[in-house]
Amino acid sequence: MTGDRREPAGVGLSALTKDYPGGVRAVDGLDLDVPDGAFFALLGPSGCGKTTLLRTIAGLESATSGTVRIGDRDVTRLPPGLRDVGMVFQDYALFPHMTVADNIAYPLRIKKVGKGDRRAAAAAVASSLGLSDLLERRPAELSGGQQQRVALARAMAARPKVFLLDEPLSNLDARLRLEARTFLKKLQHELGVTTLFVTHDQAEALAMADRIAVMEAGRIRQVGTPAEVFRRPANLFVASFIGSTPMNLVDARVTGGLVEAAGARLRPPVHVDDGEQVVYGVRPEYLDFSPTPVDEAFHGRVVVVENLGTSSLVTLETGDGVLVHVVVPEDAEPEPGGEGWAAPRPGRALLYREGDLMQNDVTAAA
Amino acid sequence: MxxxxxxxxxxxxxxxxxxxxxxxxxxxxxxxxxxxxxxxxxxxxxxLENFRVLMDDPYALRSLRNSVILAAGTALVVVVFAALAAYALSRVRLPGRDVLLYLLLLLSSIITGTAAMVPIFLLATQLHLVDSHLGVVLVLSGGLLPTAIFLLKDFTDATPASYEEAARVFGASPLQTLRHVVVPVIRPGLAMVGIWTVAQVWGDFLMPFLLLRDPDKAPASVIMYTFYTEGGQPDLALISTFSLLYSVPVVAMYLLVSRRYGFRFHGGIKR
Known part of the structure; x- marks a missing residue:
């Protein structure tokens, strides 16, 4: 949209640690490489340190140890204003006493750009975000979606190397959020500026980002594309965190070359030795429901049927009391109380040993 | 019915x-x-005879000017220092911060001017601040600051820190952040504290009476007590005329501020 060439500006973190006074370690020896131009999500439950990480990259928090690199500059000890980042805050933090135009032009005012030039620049950015009619309004007179776009415009005004967005969608209502998701993704694609955003909503991360870092307790548990993170969660934490309907994770034991989980005897997706204690994981979407007996399937009684719109989430209670969730397409829903079988689709099941995904090239063919 | x-x-x-x-x-x-x-x-x-007599009085008009000096001076000191203190207290985590604040508030309301009269006079004498407007301004500011800080801290607490952080991310220095963001956002609070201070000082009698010996320097509240007839009776004509002049500035100030801020003196700026 801006058209001009930028120098490449990825973000690199190495051994980054942030301790708060009182002994809380919010970010714990973290290494991360965000490639230039990526739309990168920092995803995790609340309190996992994702916002602290973003603020440390912005310079609002100082790193206890480790380094932050933006482009080829080490910015670890630089104040926020010299890091060349644009930030959108969770509450947008628009200055309430300034008009939209003054808000957008504020970064340029600090850079001592003349009044006429900065009004022109603000008007240009505003028109690219469809804010031209609102320039003389105050933030209090704008809707949530408009405020968000003003905050984006302000972050864009000084043409920073990196955008940092803190929970950009959490202040919008559900319908607007979907719209803003599409808008943000399109905008990021057009601008091509490296963008990091923080979210606790896995659906948001999957939908918007090119790459996702899943965080827990100040550490990164997995980095990958949305498809990788969704299909092959690297550990039980990511497996249980990603996905709108949680993954079935069933304690299992290997006997006679087969995995015995909740009464079912299933073919293992990777090579495992007899007697091993593992966790068998399969997403409800990757299970096929059958009202008649099938081989290599979980078997149980239908206890709950939840309507998801175009499909239903069926909960089976197996003989030993384990609950298995299956997504069933519309018009095929069973009645609660009946019997059901749920067979994993080939190549979609995962095995976890001691919390980590078991990798094996042999399974690629399965 | x-x-x-x-x-x-x-x-x-x-x-x-x-x-x-x-x-x-x-x-x-x-x-x-x-x-x-x-x-x-x-x-x-x-x-209008009463007004003419009052204009001829050597002290009347000058005392009003003195009142303005004292009120404006004290308001300036109180607003500036209360704003800095309130801002710091609401942004910096200090152990025992709230206790400190309540203690100050409590002490300032228990130890009134009357109770502290003698030590304040002695202190002022030692510091050569007797008979100077500066002395009165400092003593009055000291008495009003705890309440002013308490009032303003509500405003600074209600201002999200993200405003200042946004300014910082865009490169503003601390002074620019203060000037461009913090002061405009808490301006209604500053106005409230300023007006409250002016009203307090305008009506204060004890401190200027105690610390200003020279009637040339006395404010209106003190001069008011000199309008007696030769017989020792209060001169009602002069007192009432002077009272009217004395109250006009305060009423004018309230009207002005009410027009500017509509007396929305609560809860800071709506976001």
Missing amino acids: RTALRRIAATTFVSLVLAFFALPMLWLASAPFNADPKINVSLPSFT
């Missing part, structure tokens, strides 16, 4: 109460224009 009677009774009662409280105001509005005012409200035989 009964409800109508009840309403008539209630309205009559309220009118009587209002009239009772309105009488002094009426007296203040009518007495200065009366050639021979008494302690009652009557339609004056209109005269």
